[in-house]
Amino acid sequence: MIPFDSFAMVDWSGGNDTGPRPRRDAIWLGLVRQGREEPPRYLRNRALAQEAIAELIETERCAGRRLMVGFDFPFGFPAGFAEGLTGRADPFAVWDWFEDRISDDPSANNRFDVAAMANGLFPGTGPFWFNGLRRDIAGLERRDTRAGHGQRERRAADAPGTFTCWQMGGAGAVGGQVLTGLPVLNRLRRRFAGDVAVWPFEDLARPVAFVEIWPGLINEVVKQAEAAGGVRDAHQVRLMARALARLPETDLAAMLAIDAPEEGWIMGLGHEEKFSRAAEGLKPPPLRDDCFALPGGVDWTPADQALALLRARLHRVVGQEPVDLASGLGRVLGAPVTARRANPPHPNTAVDGYGFAYASLGEGDQTLPLIAGRVAAGVPYAGDVPFGSAIRVLTGAALPSGVDTVILQEDVSVGRGEIAFRAGIKPGANTRRAGEDVGEGETILAPGRVLTPADLALCAAVGVARLEVCLRLRVAIISTGDELAEAGETPREGQIFDANRPMLSALVRDFGYEVVDLGKVADDRETLRRALDRGAAEADVILTSGGASAGDEDHVSALLNDAGAMAEWRIAIKPGRPLALGLWRETPVFGLPGNPVAALVCALIFARPAMASLSGAGWFEPQGFDVQANFEKRKKPGRREYLRARMREGRAEVFKSEGSGRISGLSWAEGLVELPEAGAEIKPGDSVRYIPFASFLRG
Template sequence: MKLFGVVGWKNSGKTGLMERLVAEISGRGFRVSTLKHAHHAVDVDQPGKDSYRHRQAGAVEVVLASRKRWAMMHELRDTPEPELEDLLPKLTPVDLVLVEGYKRSRHPKIEAHRVETGKGLLAREDTTVRAVASNGAPEGLPVPVIDLDDTAAIADLILREAGLTAQPAEDQPPSQLRNDCFALPPGVDWTPVADALDLLRDGLTCVTGTETLAARDALGRILAAPVTALRANPPAANSAVDGYGFAHAALGPEGGALPLAGGRAAAGVPHPHPVPEGQALRILTGASLPAGVDTVVLEEDVTLDADTVRFGAGLKRGANTRKAGEDKLRGDTVLDAGHRVRAPDLALLASVGVAEVAVRIPLRVGVLSTGDELATPGETDDPARIFDANRPMLLGIAAGWAYRPVDLGQAPDDRDGLRAILDDAAERCDVILTSGGASAGDEDHMSAILQSEGTMTSWRIALKPGRPLALGLWRGVPVFGLPGNPVAALVCALIFARPALSVLAGGPWQEPLGFTVPAAFSKRKKPGRSEYLRARLSPEGTAEVFASEGSGRVSGLSWADGLVALGPEAQEIAPGTPVRYLPYAGLLTP
């Protein structure tokens, strides 16, 4: 494993730099771990915790484990504190280990430095320091000095020193899901919707690789790393109006009568000379303020008398000007990792000089329908066959979420045929959505083959429509086994697959966006399960529901423009009762 350190005095910014470097280098596709040396008798465990009590009772090692992470604590007792070299073998192999602290160790380091600490620089004496990351401009150093906020440049140096720059991000293998990522806790059978969503969120991670794109081509893509401003916006103080610029100190209490300096300043054509105190310069909107100008008077507020500009009192210092960096400063984080790039973001990226961004490769979503009874419209008129409504719907949903839909066709009720289709899908897809065959019947081959040759957990969710949900892995690829009924398949896709696929694609967990409206219907609902009703808004802004709750009424999906979400509590709804409305516009978009 490659090793690189970050050192510095207290309050030098090294921890913040570590955090930014982990995000930056990980976003480029490298696997990064960290190792921090804690000073001043800092402990990682606290009195009152169960683990603390275990250690106090005499345990040599204590392992903490949860669904999210695990950690081991080893008691040193009377043995010496381990050296860095003793700890490195305990880490799982990765591309790069970033070490915070351990000044005396001989690994290469970068020194974090803030001028305001008043401390000297280690780099003047320590030959293991390869560069200084500073918010000032220290002179006389034997190593390069990089702006402390220029995370990308610091990461470039570290990767170059570590010999990792030849490994492009897109060549890095994506993360793999654990085999038990969909496992339910022991004893759990029926699962409320909220609990099922929490379990799903805890078990998933991004599975796509990264690539670098020109920022102008990144529309709709998910950022793989935070983006920092490469220059300030605006890059220099400038005029917000057409008018006349001058030094505010030249004004008297009654206003000003200032002789005009020669020339003018325009956007992109700066005035080449300082403006003498007591004079004014013609300046246009967007022009950089030349030396000697800190205030601009609007041209409509002046009178010109030969070579003199006159205006009244009351103008404040800095009026009608824009400060350099008043929008964004160089080094500011302008967009976070996981953000999906929109058209307004392209303007922001351009304004701060960002030409390239690291993005996630779009998630490839395979869609497969199962069942001998299925047919494609136009293929047959046999009334015993059912036209496949789920596959075109789910392919459309995947495309609407800005993923790459992969049509896997229809699988017959045949174990060998299904296995071959899944094997092919695992090579071409990052996630697979199936519909039908996920229960426990004689012809439910999907659940049977996942149980025998892959991994599968059947989730019985307290939900109407869509109680069964089969989740598993096939050759390491996540499989979402949706119900065969189109209404239930849609609801499960929108409520469960949408946030899950967002995480798999490198984005955030997506909560459905909804709002409260008055009901235009009556319903008595028993407690114990959540229900989603096909609904649309009336011209009066009330929620109307489809005439039938029958899950086979596919026409209701098209009639609706959203869903009414009813929680697990008992409810008696009459016209005017507030209900939560989830519009399709929010559920069917990224």
Template sequence: MFDTVIVVDWSGGNDRGPTPKADAIWACVARSGTPEAPVYLRNRQVAEAWIGDMLQAERTAGRRVLAGFDFPFGYPRGFARAMAGSDDPLALWDWFAARIEDAPKANNRFDVAGAINRSLGTNGPFWGNGLKRDVDGLPRTKVGYQNPFAERRRAEKLAKGAFAVWQLSGAGSVGSQALMGLPVLARLRQRFADDLTVWPFQPLDAGIALVEVWPSLIAPEIAAQTMPDEIKDAAQVRVLAQALSALPPAEMEAMLADGDAQEGWILGLGHENALRAALTPGDPVPPPLSNDCFALPPGVAWTPVDEALALLQERLTPVARVETCTVQQALGRVLAAPVTALRSNPPRPNTAVDGYGFAGGRDAGVHVLPLTDGRAAAGGDFDGTVPAGHAVRVLTGAALPAGVDTVVLQEDVTVDGGRIAFNGPVKAGANSRRAGEDVAAGDEILPQGRRLTPADLALLAAVGVGTVQVFAPLRVGVLSTGDELSEAGSDAGATQIYDANRPMLLGLLTRLGHEAVDLGRVADDRSALAAALDGALDGAGVDAILTSGGASAGDEDHVSALLRDAGAMALWRIAVKPGRPLALGMWNGTPVFGLPGNPVAAMVCTLVFAAPALGLLAGAGWQAPQGFEVPAGFEKSKKPGRREYLRARMRGGVVEVFRSEGSGRISGLSWAEGLVELPDGAAVVKPGDPVRFIPWGGLGL
């Protein structure tokens, strides 16, 4: 029915500034179940212009548009006639448009509401003066409040948690959103007078349909699919736009068959299951990266390592989809949502040893207790209660029978017929485990973004978790470039070298937990490179690409040139050694990391820059390298200006570095067990001085 869906999260407040913030205006465009990146609109003037231009562009392209706004389109019966002299709610829109004055930093909504209350001779229906000054006729609270109309529309009575349209300030002040939003919609109706209708007030026989939406209809699904660090308002418009645009036509028709032609209606109310089904549970579509996410600030030339890392961390967001898998399949996967314990561990009090159980502790001295018939064993359930002053045989892991809270080891007990004897003191609760002393039911046991280890799988199983929400593995393509390259094992020409980067990078990606995709080699030919990148997206379906070679600014540096021609490339001259400029760009919305061709520099740049960035794209969050200070077993003097990474390993309690710093010495990578990181400034290192050593494990390998 509709080619394009636009969902807008509105605000009744003032300009929120240039930096994206919560409680502002956010919008998202989606087509066929695929949303674009949410758009931040700092004030209503910017929003009105953006929405109008977007509607115009979509109609020019021949696409039919459903535009949803999250504020009420109508009021309880009688209000429109009392104000505008007509039951037509659209007449009320025009009435508001003639009276509401709006600027980025101020508006008159409270004064208009006070004037309405006074015209009705009451202190209602509006309430919630959010100004420091008093407004005649507009109460600040509902104390002594009188409303001549119904408190809620029929839709709000059915929508659990929906707020009344009369509230103008505080949490849930949709009244202000409606007062400031309806004039905008009235002007859109004028702009597209011959091609716009409003549901459910008019037949949907035009190219643009305005509808009222409420993201909270699918609040759990939105919460589950909110990306780490994503602003809630942005997630709301993204997920709801995705759901509405993915609906089968029959489901959309069923939703549009509902409504109230006087009060308005929330699209999807009563059809929440259809919206959830349209999201394909466990397989949400993440927001795409913007094409300028790698752009450096104006005037930046050489970028310090920490600044480069901060820019990557700030600008990248997860792109991996979410899916459900069993615990048995979850090793190495990244959690897309926190996991809580379904039951306690241990679920019941139990014994930690083989022995004899009884109630309470015992003082010093000899203690003799009669034995109760039977025993408690792991997996069994003792029938009955152990009487006070009696003991019972218990085996390791058994649930403690009723009447037992303390256990004495069998090695400390003498059994004589139906009695046991042991020496005290024995502390109450000895050799037993409390229910939930490890984990209590409902506790969060693993956070979102954790890459699951074998120990994590044991914890999940122990607390009854059988399936988890995880990010799909990030598919990362590896492409080598250069006429000089030859495949390992082949007959290389005299002027050729073997491609060492591709197997190294594929191995690094696998060890980092990603799905490595071999994209092969491509010659120094721009058209061939473009075709290879297209094939990586269309055929291999990769989420990111690592290239090696051609990343600088020379005649044969086709990676950087191609990305620059595409209008989405930044050549980052990072102050790092080893390493040359790092070409970062976007190819049809997919991030490309253009690494140096030298294997040593390629590996260092991958571990220092690409690895944490890919982890963030994969949903694991930003993982900083984990190193520690150790005594140096070498001498080194460095100039200021660049951070240096030396191939290193630990021997005899000190860290030693490879005999040569030459970036062509590939053998040093195999020799090393990690990197020594030397600071940006000048440094003189002597044997015994503390230096920072980052083992391969601290870099995620």
């Protein structure tokens, strides 16, 4: 099967225009384009829906992307109906018949009359029923009193819980959806002739596929999403498009391997569990095989060029899941968050004081009668405050009717049943407007944000209890080399302790990701192959250290070369020239140098921003600062250099030795000084760029 790039889902409606405000029982469109989920679109009538679908087809076709569009109404009727209606057992003859007779505009359509017309071609009362109009229609019963029409009640694909296609009105009026939907599909099929295939009636080797899907297949997942608020129809199209996009190609092919040439079929019927699992979290497409390929003729790669290539070619590879606010800290937001209500939800007072109507004030100093009672936060005042009177109000209290201005209690003299204060207060003083912070329906957080405690407070304040977040990036870590021993073991002669794996594991956890520790691997190609296979199965990205160059025992590079997805980037930086990049079973591999100093620098400068993209947080750039140097250095031109450094008394000092084997310098340092590619002679007091290690942590 030729894979699809984009997946759309349409929740249809046979009714009239539903108005400008998004609502239920209307037309909704969900879309996942190249693994990226877009917010559901509300389409108020069928004319707009037809144009929106046509525009989507045109966009995807021009971009060279294959598109699957699902619709939630039957494409065919029970066997025998097509021949009884048109004389041919051809579902497209039925489509033509209804398109020729249905007239439809946003305010009205004649679906009930056309159903009666179709009934007249069959014996008895005919198969269609339920006249939803006030006027009687000859040939269309108001209730299901049919008899003798000779048609089967359901198709073979009509699962328990689905409604019969003969019902024209009332709850679950599938018949009304079919009669208004098929003409639209027929027009789109004709408009994009040769590019649209209708499943299961036609071969799907075309750029666009129309398929029939029933959202009830993922009903439990939809109910969970609906419990957090929002329109059910919008959740249905969003989650069903997500499920389609995330299904493995083998499962998708199995669901499409159906022979139903006249009745059609509900795609995914019998595969409800797979559909539901796929709907629970979005899985973006894998990286392209050439994502790490260098441009032709490039050998030595400047650091900026290497970073630009990574930024352009990497994207999110993790799925997503819903979590409660309590579990959201540090997670990457996977979908936009909109306010369920305004903050503040109603006008309120910002201070303890006295409230009144500003328009009731006269010239000069003021004296106002004070009415009984008070207004406190969470305890609204039941009545109206009379014009010209004041009432006691406490901070955070909703302003009662008749109050638009509050004076601070310290500025008031209180007498028996009255208050007095000086002239000069401004209208609306010491009050907060409803929604002055956040309006209802406003997008408050965008996808890719790493959630902070303040973000969670904002979500709670506007009534959002659950969030769609990206699954945590899983990072497999492998150390390679016969020379490595585990700390705590007794090393053999010539062995050293493995410092890289503990360092990289801790670094990855600091970034907010999950570690899959695959241990140390000897210089044996088959053992390393098995470790890489496990890493690809259990993780989203693999970090190796050692074996990334071109020597006899550099097995990481050799295996990636054998797999046909290896790029050895000789980057013009110090320390850490060789960086092996590749894909192992569609999982990105970063082959870091074996030297711990070089491994740390390459992990921070290259793997950190790359993993941020893979995690869904977007490209990451650490914050650097221009500071004065407290050291001397003569630097040759050609390579960017990173010196272990720390800040003392407002200046950057560097470690006493630049030797890349001096691991103690990593512990001594609190950041890096970055020196650009040009030659330089640095003296104390000169400006240099300092990047604290803390700048590389969570965004």
